[in-house]
Amino acid sequence: MEYSLVLVWLAVFAALAAAATPLAGLLLAPLPDRGSALGLPVAVAVLGVASYWVGQVAFGWPGIVVALVAILGGSAYAISRGHAPERTPAVEAFVVFVVGFFLVVAIRAADAAADPYAGEKMLDLGLLATLYRAPALPPEDMWFAGERLQYYYGGHMIASQFGRLTSTPPAYAYNLALAAYYGLTVAAAYGLARSIAVARDVSPRRAGVLGAFLVGVASNLSTPARGLILLAQHLQQPITLNGPVDVLLAPGRLVFLLVPDDAIRVVTEEGGGKFVEVLGYQFSGLAVSVDGFGYWAASRVIPWTINEFPLFAYLNGDLHAHMMSPPLLLVAAAISFAYWRTPAAAVWRRRAYLFVAAPALGGLLAVVNTWSFPSVAGIVALATAFAATHPATVLPGPVADRVLRVAERSRTNLEVSRLVVAGVVAAAVGVLSVVFAVPFFSGATSGQHPALLPDRSSLVGLLLVHGAFLLVTVAYFLDRSRVDRDALETGALVAVLALLAVANLVVGWVGASLVVVAVAGIIGAVALGAPWRDRGFVAVGVLALVGFAAFHGSAVAFVAAGGAALFALVAAAFRSEPATRQVAAGVAVGVAVLAGVAWVLEATVLVAVVPVLLVGMGLLRLERDVGFEAVLVLGATGLVTLVEFVYVAERAGPGRMNTVFKLYWQVWVLWGVAGGVMLADVAAPSWPRWLVRPRLSRVRAAVGSETAADGGTDEVTADAGTGDGTDTVEGTDQSTDGVDWGRIARVGSTVAAVALVASLSLYAGFALAGHFEANPSQHWICGQSGERGEGEWTLDATDWSEECYPDQAAAIDWLNDHDGRPVVVEAPTTGQYLYGDNSPASGLVSGVSSHTGLPTIAGWAHAANYHTQAGWEARLDDVRTVYEAADASERATVLRQYDVAYVYVGPNERSRYDVARLADDPGISVAQRWGDAVVYAVDRDALAANATAASVEGVDASANATAASDDERDEFRRSKREPRASDALPAI
Structure with missing residues (x-):
C-alpha cells in the first residue's frame, strides 16, 4: 500500500504542475520562458498562502479548495489573455522533480525512521501530526498543551495539505513530504537557472542541470580535501618500488620530499582519537573506504557552526523548516527576476511584483522558515538597485520626479539615490511581509536578540564551504571584467x-x-x-x-x-x-x-x-556583460559576510551556530542557481581571450594592414569549427605566435568544469553508497542484534518504534485512533536533545505527542526555546505532580487545569517517577494495558470533587510561570472547534 502512495503523490504533483503552469506564465511573463519551468513551485506557493489565511478560520480542505480555485481560475484567465505556457521547460522541470522525488524516496525507504537521534525528527513528525488534527490555525503546541504553537510551522502546514490531497497518514506523509520538498527544490533551481541562462544566451538545459546539481547534489569541498589529504599521507611515505601502486606514487613522493614535515601531520588526542592538521586546520573523520566514510563530518566544517548543504540534510532526514523554504525562496527570486526584466513603462506590473507578490511570499516564508523572509527583502533590494530602470520610478509620481531630478545632477547622486530608494523599497517589502504574517507574529514570543562580532571563520573554513562557488564566480567575473x-x-x-x-x-x-x-x-x-x-x-x-x-x-x-x-x-x-x-x-x-x-x-x-x-x-x-545571476551572487556573498559580524543570540545554540546554519542554507541555494548559469558559461567556448592570448584587435589590425597592402578585403567571420560565435580571422592563426591559445583555454575551462563537478560529486557517491549498503536494517536504536541489510524497506516514519518497542507502539496507536485533541500526560525529556547522551529507558521520549500530535503538558525541552524556560520548568513540576503526588487532590487539580484525558505510563515514566499511587485515585482508571505500557483514562467529573481550595491555590501559583493564564489557555482551546471524525486519519 505504501508504495502506491508514491504514484498517488506523483499524480497529484503532475496535476498541480499542469494546472498552475499557465498561472506561472501570467505571473512571470517577463521571463524568457514565461516562467513555465516554475509552475509547480508557484502552485505550492498558492497552496501555502490560501491554506494559511483560510486556515485562520478553518484549516484543511477549505484552504485546499480555495487554492485550487485560485490556480485554475488564474490559469484560465492567463490562457484567455494569451499566456500559453511553453511545454519544453515545463516538462523538463517536472522530469527534474520526478528524479529528485524518487532519489529521496529511495533514501528514506532505506532508513525511514523519525527517531530522536541526530536531529529534530520527533519535533517535525509531531508538528506534522498536530497539523493533521488542527481545526484552525495556529495549531495547539503538542509539547505545551493549551498554548498556541509558536514555532514556524508553515512548511509542515503545506506538507499536511499534501497529505490531505493524497489521503496519506502522517507517518507516511513525513517521508513523502521530504521527497516532495527535495524535488521541488531541485526543480525550482533548474527552472530559475534555465530561465536566467536563456536571458544570458547560455545553453538553458546545461545551466539548468548544473544549477540543480549544485543546489541538490553537490557537497562542499571538505570531502575532496579529505581525499587529497589521504593521498598526501600516502605520498609522505618513503619511496619504494614494491608494486605498481608504489611505482605510480613514486614521482609524487619525490615531490613531497620538498614539503615540510609539519605541513600535514597526524595529531593524536588524549582520548586516542586522531585528526589531521593541515596549515593549522584540523580534519577529523577521515576514511579510506565506503565502509569507513562518515556522512556527518562534511556538515561541521567551520568550528562551532553548522554548514549543512541540501544533500546532507535530506540524507539525514529531518523534515525541518530550512529544508522546506528553498522552493519558495526561489519563487521569490523569480519574482525579482521578473521585475528585473519588466520594461520601465510597465509601472503597475513592477509595483505589483514589489508590493504584492514579494510581500505575499515573504509573509509565507516567515511562517515556513522565519530565517528566510528577510532574504526576500534583500533580493528585492538588490534587484531594484541594479536593474536598468531606476527604482524611484515605482514611487508615486511627484516623489519619483523629485528623486530623478536629484539623481540626474551627477553620477554620485545617481548611485546614491539608487541605493537609498532600493533600501526604502526593501523596507516596505519587509513591513508588508510582516503584515501578511501578522497572525503568526502576533502570538510569537522570543528570547532572541541581535549580537555583534561573533567568532569568525578561518580562511580554510570559508574556502572549504564556499570555495567551489567562489572559483566559478571569480572565473566568470574575470571574463566579464574586460x-x-x-x-x-x-x-x-x-x-x-x-x-x-x-x-x-x-x-x-x-x-x-x-x-x-x-x-x-x-x-x-x-x-x-x-x-x-x-x-x-x-x-x-x-x-x-x-x-x-x-x-x-x-x-x-x-x-x-x-x-x-x-x-x-x-x-x-x-x-x-x-x-x-x-x-x-x-x-x-x-x-x-x-x-x-x-x-x-x-x-x-x-x-x-x-x-x-x-x-x-x-x-x-x-x-558589463552580467545579468541577474550576479544579483544572486551579491545576495549570497552578502549573507556570508553578514554572519561574520552579526548573529542572532538565542537558546537554540551557542554563539552564531544557528545563525550560520540557517543563513548558509540560503547562501547555498542562491549561489547554486547562479553557479549553474556561470559554470555553463565558463565552460563555453568563449572563456577569456584577453587573459591567455593577445587581444583579437591586434590580430585584426595586423591582418588588416596586410590585406590593405594586397588590395584585398578584411573578412572576419565566426569560427565554423566551434559554432559558438567566437570571433576569428579567416586564414590566420588565432594568436601572433601561431599557437591557438583560444582553443587551449576552451579545452582547459571545460576540463576544469568537469573536474569541479566530479570533485563535488564525491560526497554523494560515498554517502549514498554507504547509506544503501547499511540499510535497510533492524534499527540501531533498538539495541537488538541484527545484521545490516536484514530490515524491511518502508516509508513509515514510525516503523522503528513498532520494531523496537512493540508494547509502547501499540499504546501510541491506540491513542492515535482517538479523534480531536485530548491531552495526554507523558514524561518529558531530561535535556534538550537525546543523541544517546541521556540514555533513557526508551527512545520514545515524548513519543505519544510526537507520533500522534496529541498535546501533552510538557514535551521536549526544545519547547522552552520558543515559549519560556520558566514556563517549561513549571510544567515539569506539574508533570511530576501528576505521577508522584501523595495527595490525590493535588494531582486532580493539575489534571483538571490542563483538561487531561489520558495519562500514559511506559518505561521512561517508571524510570523517572514513582507511579505507584496513580491508579489509586478516584477518577483515574486503566483504559488499556500492553505489556510495559499502560494508558489511564481520566474522568474529570470525578476528579473535580477531589480538588481542594488549597491545592488550587498552589497549582495556580505554579501556573503563573507559564506563558499564558488558565483563562487564556481555556479560551484558546474553546476557540478551536473540535474536528469531525472524518478530519482525522486512522493510525497505521
Missing part, C-alpha cells in the same frame, strides 16, 4: 606594493606613525591632478581619519587612515594614466586595505568573499 593585459599587470604590481605598505602599518617593520600617514596623505592630495578644492577635500578626509585613529586608538582605525593616504598617493601617481589602469590600481589598493583590516579583525571574509561582492556590484553598475 580588463586588458596592461591594466592587469598594473593592478598586480600595485597590489604587491600596497600589500607591503599595509603590512607595514599592521606589523610596523619600518616606523609608521600617524604623523607619517598624515604627511603621506597630504603629499598625495597635493599631487593630485585635480582642482585645489578637490585636493583640499581629500587632504581633510585623510586628516579626519588620522584624527579619529589618534582618538580611538584602534589598529583598524590606523589601517583605515593609512589606506586613505595610500589611495591618495596611488591616485596622484596614476593621474596621467588611462582610466583602466587607474581603476586597476584603485582596486589593488582597496584589496590591500581590506586584507589589512581582515588581519587586524581576524575577519578573513574581507579578503575571501567581500572582493567578489564588490566586483559584482561594479560589473552590474558598469553595465
Whole structure:
C-alpha cells in the first residue's frame, strides 16, 4: 500500500504542475520562458498562502479548495489573455522533480525512521501530526498543551495539505513530504537557472542541470580535501618500488620530499582519537573506504557552526523548516527576476511584483522558515538597485520626479539615490511581509536578540564551504571584467606594493606613525591632478581619519587612515594614466586595505568573499556583460559576510551556530542557481581571450594592414569549427605566435568544469553508497542484534518504534485512533536533545505527542526555546505532580487545569517517577494495558470533587510561570472547534 502512495503523490504533483503552469506564465511573463519551468513551485506557493489565511478560520480542505480555485481560475484567465505556457521547460522541470522525488524516496525507504537521534525528527513528525488534527490555525503546541504553537510551522502546514490531497497518514506523509520538498527544490533551481541562462544566451538545459546539481547534489569541498589529504599521507611515505601502486606514487613522493614535515601531520588526542592538521586546520573523520566514510563530518566544517548543504540534510532526514523554504525562496527570486526584466513603462506590473507578490511570499516564508523572509527583502533590494530602470520610478509620481531630478545632477547622486530608494523599497517589502504574517507574529514570543562580532571563520573554513562557488564566480567575473593585459599587470604590481605598505602599518617593520600617514596623505592630495578644492577635500578626509585613529586608538582605525593616504598617493601617481589602469590600481589598493583590516579583525571574509561582492556590484553598475545571476551572487556573498559580524543570540545554540546554519542554507541555494548559469558559461567556448592570448584587435589590425597592402578585403567571420560565435580571422592563426591559445583555454575551462563537478560529486557517491549498503536494517536504536541489510524497506516514519518497542507502539496507536485533541500526560525529556547522551529507558521520549500530535503538558525541552524556560520548568513540576503526588487532590487539580484525558505510563515514566499511587485515585482508571505500557483514562467529573481550595491555590501559583493564564489557555482551546471524525486519519 505504501508504495502506491508514491504514484498517488506523483499524480497529484503532475496535476498541480499542469494546472498552475499557465498561472506561472501570467505571473512571470517577463521571463524568457514565461516562467513555465516554475509552475509547480508557484502552485505550492498558492497552496501555502490560501491554506494559511483560510486556515485562520478553518484549516484543511477549505484552504485546499480555495487554492485550487485560485490556480485554475488564474490559469484560465492567463490562457484567455494569451499566456500559453511553453511545454519544453515545463516538462523538463517536472522530469527534474520526478528524479529528485524518487532519489529521496529511495533514501528514506532505506532508513525511514523519525527517531530522536541526530536531529529534530520527533519535533517535525509531531508538528506534522498536530497539523493533521488542527481545526484552525495556529495549531495547539503538542509539547505545551493549551498554548498556541509558536514555532514556524508553515512548511509542515503545506506538507499536511499534501497529505490531505493524497489521503496519506502522517507517518507516511513525513517521508513523502521530504521527497516532495527535495524535488521541488531541485526543480525550482533548474527552472530559475534555465530561465536566467536563456536571458544570458547560455545553453538553458546545461545551466539548468548544473544549477540543480549544485543546489541538490553537490557537497562542499571538505570531502575532496579529505581525499587529497589521504593521498598526501600516502605520498609522505618513503619511496619504494614494491608494486605498481608504489611505482605510480613514486614521482609524487619525490615531490613531497620538498614539503615540510609539519605541513600535514597526524595529531593524536588524549582520548586516542586522531585528526589531521593541515596549515593549522584540523580534519577529523577521515576514511579510506565506503565502509569507513562518515556522512556527518562534511556538515561541521567551520568550528562551532553548522554548514549543512541540501544533500546532507535530506540524507539525514529531518523534515525541518530550512529544508522546506528553498522552493519558495526561489519563487521569490523569480519574482525579482521578473521585475528585473519588466520594461520601465510597465509601472503597475513592477509595483505589483514589489508590493504584492514579494510581500505575499515573504509573509509565507516567515511562517515556513522565519530565517528566510528577510532574504526576500534583500533580493528585492538588490534587484531594484541594479536593474536598468531606476527604482524611484515605482514611487508615486511627484516623489519619483523629485528623486530623478536629484539623481540626474551627477553620477554620485545617481548611485546614491539608487541605493537609498532600493533600501526604502526593501523596507516596505519587509513591513508588508510582516503584515501578511501578522497572525503568526502576533502570538510569537522570543528570547532572541541581535549580537555583534561573533567568532569568525578561518580562511580554510570559508574556502572549504564556499570555495567551489567562489572559483566559478571569480572565473566568470574575470571574463566579464574586460580588463586588458596592461591594466592587469598594473593592478598586480600595485597590489604587491600596497600589500607591503599595509603590512607595514599592521606589523610596523619600518616606523609608521600617524604623523607619517598624515604627511603621506597630504603629499598625495597635493599631487593630485585635480582642482585645489578637490585636493583640499581629500587632504581633510585623510586628516579626519588620522584624527579619529589618534582618538580611538584602534589598529583598524590606523589601517583605515593609512589606506586613505595610500589611495591618495596611488591616485596622484596614476593621474596621467588611462582610466583602466587607474581603476586597476584603485582596486589593488582597496584589496590591500581590506586584507589589512581582515588581519587586524581576524575577519578573513574581507579578503575571501567581500572582493567578489564588490566586483559584482561594479560589473552590474558598469553595465558589463552580467545579468541577474550576479544579483544572486551579491545576495549570497552578502549573507556570508553578514554572519561574520552579526548573529542572532538565542537558546537554540551557542554563539552564531544557528545563525550560520540557517543563513548558509540560503547562501547555498542562491549561489547554486547562479553557479549553474556561470559554470555553463565558463565552460563555453568563449572563456577569456584577453587573459591567455593577445587581444583579437591586434590580430585584426595586423591582418588588416596586410590585406590593405594586397588590395584585398578584411573578412572576419565566426569560427565554423566551434559554432559558438567566437570571433576569428579567416586564414590566420588565432594568436601572433601561431599557437591557438583560444582553443587551449576552451579545452582547459571545460576540463576544469568537469573536474569541479566530479570533485563535488564525491560526497554523494560515498554517502549514498554507504547509506544503501547499511540499510535497510533492524534499527540501531533498538539495541537488538541484527545484521545490516536484514530490515524491511518502508516509508513509515514510525516503523522503528513498532520494531523496537512493540508494547509502547501499540499504546501510541491506540491513542492515535482517538479523534480531536485530548491531552495526554507523558514524561518529558531530561535535556534538550537525546543523541544517546541521556540514555533513557526508551527512545520514545515524548513519543505519544510526537507520533500522534496529541498535546501533552510538557514535551521536549526544545519547547522552552520558543515559549519560556520558566514556563517549561513549571510544567515539569506539574508533570511530576501528576505521577508522584501523595495527595490525590493535588494531582486532580493539575489534571483538571490542563483538561487531561489520558495519562500514559511506559518505561521512561517508571524510570523517572514513582507511579505507584496513580491508579489509586478516584477518577483515574486503566483504559488499556500492553505489556510495559499502560494508558489511564481520566474522568474529570470525578476528579473535580477531589480538588481542594488549597491545592488550587498552589497549582495556580505554579501556573503563573507559564506563558499564558488558565483563562487564556481555556479560551484558546474553546476557540478551536473540535474536528469531525472524518478530519482525522486512522493510525497505521
